[in-house]
Amino acid sequence: MQDSLSQTFSALADPTRRALLARLSRGDANVSDLAKPFMKDMSLPAITKHLKVLEKAGLVTKSKDAQWRPCKLNGAPLKDAVNWMEHYRVFWEESFDRLEIYLKGKKR
């Protein structure tokens, strides 16, 4: 079993799964709706598996409506991931020189 940050990042490390999240960000959808744009490229069970990864990471929740399984995006795990990354903001946001100054300031 992985720590939850690792689970979140590895769930995001796949373009199909990111596309599923993007789709869900525009509204809830059941499995076959989610699968539709990918059916040229992969089978339905493949999508089921990707959704399971997203569910285990807590990024998607499924409910029941007759034979359908409406899926919902849950952003909470992304908050932790972004919080982790924010510690590194200085390493991309500041210019090189300002970064140098910042680091030298920290050492004192």
Next chain:
Amino acid sequence: MQDSLSQTFSALADPTRRALLARLSRGDANVSDLAKPFMKDMSLPAITKHLKVLEKAGLVTKSKDAQWRPCKLNGAPLKDAVNWMEHYRVFWEESFDRLEIYLKGKKR
């Protein structure tokens, strides 16, 4: 070959690699310095491999100083990752009710 966002996320999806980045955020270090805290748990070649993953993702750059390989953190790829996640901020930041309202507003 993967897209760069997938590469970034999968590089981050490992606690050892995140710890290496955390160490580098406190200053440059060569390979054996970086490895030291992990030597109880894994071998030096394992660290070399983790560093290679981070290098391929563009998160770390190595230079040469005699037999040492000083490593430096490069935050740039994190910027793209955070930018991607920012699209989902509304899904963790707003309360459930406000999120509902927001989504209903978008549909019109």
Next chain:
DNA sequence: CTTACATTTAACCAAACAGTTAATTAACTA
């Protein structure tokens, strides 16, 4: 009760991943 639809599970496979130990390369030092 049978059929159709939505989804999942099972069984399998190839490729990638994360580690190992042993050997190798490269540079400094005595």
Next chain:
DNA sequence: TAGTTAATTAACTGTTTGGTTAAATGTAAG
């Protein structure tokens, strides 16, 4: 030149990942 240190490469292994096809499950509709 011989020995030491830093790091990488090679070869191997077990596990995980991402996909497949075929079968099974569960629900609704005739």
